[in-house]
Amino acid sequence: MFTGLIQSLGNLTRLDTSHLKIECHAETRDRILQDMEIGDSIAVDGVCLTVETGLPNGFIATASPETLARSTLGELAENAVVNLESSLRVGSKIGGHFVTGHVDGFGTLEAVTDTETSWELRFRVPSPQVARYIVPKGSIAVNGISLTVADCSASGDWFMIAVIPVTYAETNLHYLRLNQSVNLEGDVLGKYAEKFLNLGPSSIMQPEISLEFLTEHGYT
The missing domain is CATH 2.40.30.20 (Elongation Factor Tu (Ef-tu); domain 3)
Structure with a gap:
């Protein structure tokens, strides 16, 4: 989970068809690298990737064929500039909105x-x-x-x-x-609201909304 507040820029290069190397820009790299560990999630241009190898100035991650097909990571030019954000931590400020890193x-x-x-x-x-x-x-x-x-x-x-x-x-x-x-x-949040509404009034999770229901639950 992320907030959509970019912490650093980086440059992306392809090591092969699936492995991506991301090198953080020097002036902001500490925001990403200071406590980065193997297995951490980092959003790269909005795509949630897992750190597999740490580098002095960045990291290496694997992008699956599905990820490459559904995002721009599969078409970016060599050494393209990408946005970077570490995953949200418990107790951190949420200045943007909830971003999952799963591109639509x-x-x-x-x-x-x-x-x-x-x-x-x-x-x-x-x-x-x-x-x-x-x-x-x-x-x-x-x-x-x-x-x-x-x-x-x-x-x-x-x-x-x-x-x-x-x-x-x-x-x-x-x-x-x-x-x-x-x-x-x-x-x-909009996706979940749509899902619940589409379940219909017969669903246990979605009772029928009526004037009586609203009155019963304190809406007058």
């Missing part, structure tokens, strides 16, 4: 607008399975970054985010180019 699908950068106070980025979402979880003012993880949907279509097939300067500067958003793909993960 891709988005594509359509436009970037530099305003006086922020950068506005617009993304196209080709998959309805991803678009369904995008709602106005809702949370979305883009390459593992916790962001708020500033605007979107009714279907969620496009959305816009407004990024403050510090987020833009300290993540790989400023490396993105038009038509480049990004990893998207919808809010896990």
Whole structure:
């Protein structure tokens, strides 16, 4: 589990078809490496990977064929800049939102607008399975970054985010180019709410919601 608050940037290179080497940028590497251990989970551009080998300035992890197919890790250029975040610890602050590191699908950068106070980025979402979880003012993880949907279509097939300067500067958003793909993960709380609603009134977990039910449970 992660929060979507990026701790460091790193460079990704492929050792072979499945093994990835991530080298943290020097100025922020301690945020990742200070207490990193073998077996730890680290989000790489929003994808949860397991540390298999520790390096003086990074780590090596294995990405399965499924992970490579469902995320941008399978198509990134050699030495690409990636966002890094260590897993959430008990008692840590949650400044973003709950991010699982299980990418739902891709988005594509359509436009970037530099305003006086922020950068506005617009993304196209080709998959309805991803678009369904995008709602106005809702949370979305883009390459593992916790962001708020500033605007979107009714279907969620496009959305816009407004990024403050510090987020833009300290993540790989400023490396993105038009038509480049990004990893998207919808809010896990919305997925659970959808699941419970789809169980229907006959389910033990989802009683029928009626005026009588609400009155009985203190809603008047």
